[in-house]
Amino acid sequence: MGFQVSQSNKQKKVKPFYGPDIDSVVDGTNVSLPLVNPPDVAGYASWLVNHPSALDTFDSFTNEAKGKRVVVFLDYDGTLSPIVEDPDKAFMSAEMRMAVREVAKHFPTSIISGRSREKVKEFVQLSNVYYGGSHGLDILAPPRAAKSFDKKENEVAFQPAKSFLPAIQEIAIELDDTIREIPGARLEDNKFCISVHYRQVLPEDQEILKEKVKTLVENRPEFCLTEGKMVLEVRPSISWNKGDALNYLLDTLGFNDAEDVLPLYIGDDRTDEDAFKVIAGRREGFPIIVSSIPKDTIAWYSLRDPSEVLAFLLRLAKWKKSETSFFK
Incomplete structure (x- = not known):
């Protein structure tokens, strides 16, 4: 039987771990942990x-x-x-x-x-x-x-995805040209995927940025587009x-x-x-x-x-x- 969330697990009361105690000591090293308040x-x-x-x-x-x-x-x-x-x-x-x-x-x-x-x-x-x-x-x-x-x-x-490296470098250049005019947009070359960060882009410009990147990737079938936390990622189209x-x-x-x-x-x-x-x-x-x-x-x-x-x-x-x- 696998380790799954059972009803008994959910109801079991275990002392919450807020801040340092004996478990924050490893090899005699005291680690100072911030006090974590229950989320509201x-x-x-x-x-x-x-x-x-x-x-x-x-x-x-x-x-x-x-x-x-x-x-x-x-x-x-x-x-x-x-x-x-x-x-x-x-x-x-x-x-x-x-x-x-x-x-x-x-x-x-x-x-x-x-x-x-x-x-x-x-x-x-x-x-x-x-x-x-x-x-x-x-x-x-x-x-x-x-x-x-x-x-x-x-x-x-x-x-x-090693065979994709030349194409990845090509699309990185295209992406850089595409987002250059949008203040706050940032390109990060992660070798086998390209990240377009928009955390510092004005809210009214974010959809414009997304549409520009989406249009570029749609014209390159060897790549796909995914989205994370305030970041668009262009990856090779492999499983x-x-x-x-x-x-x-x-x-x-x-x-x-x-x-x-x-x-x-x-x-x-x-x-x-x-x-x-x-x-x-x-x-x-x-x-x-x-x-x-x-x-x-x-x-x-x-x-x-x-x-x-x-x-x-x-x-x-x-x-x-x-x-x-x-x-x-």
């Missing part, structure tokens, strides 16, 4: 009934995870770092970096982002995680895990998304057909729904949406914001460390 957004409490807090139900997770191999997948923007006006300044905190590093010591850990692999690796600065850039179109294994990739530290494990990347990584790790594997995915955007769908289809795992407002999602559990993601990751590392110590 209209409808959020009702939404939580169907998407309970992964912190409040943490004991249910650990009970299900006993005797299983947990595999951790993480989005970056809005999950490990806050959403900011300038995409180049979406830095993760030192505390978050430490938490991810600790989690990766105990579980295979991957970061799957819409950013280029190089950019997200530059932000994260960890060598013990898998990196999936461009929504998983550019996957790199950690050096010690890359046995089948010629043992080269910088060897790329998988690039299913590949974060869910496919999750499956590929599970297979690479030798876990895809294993019955004792518990995949955990934390993300906040529409593109993460593809990964949630894969876990839901397996009927076993822990899909977690990061949101402070009610939203449609396939995820079974929720965290409010990156501060709660930090708290969850610290508890996860702490739990595994204590469990390992118990059986020594």
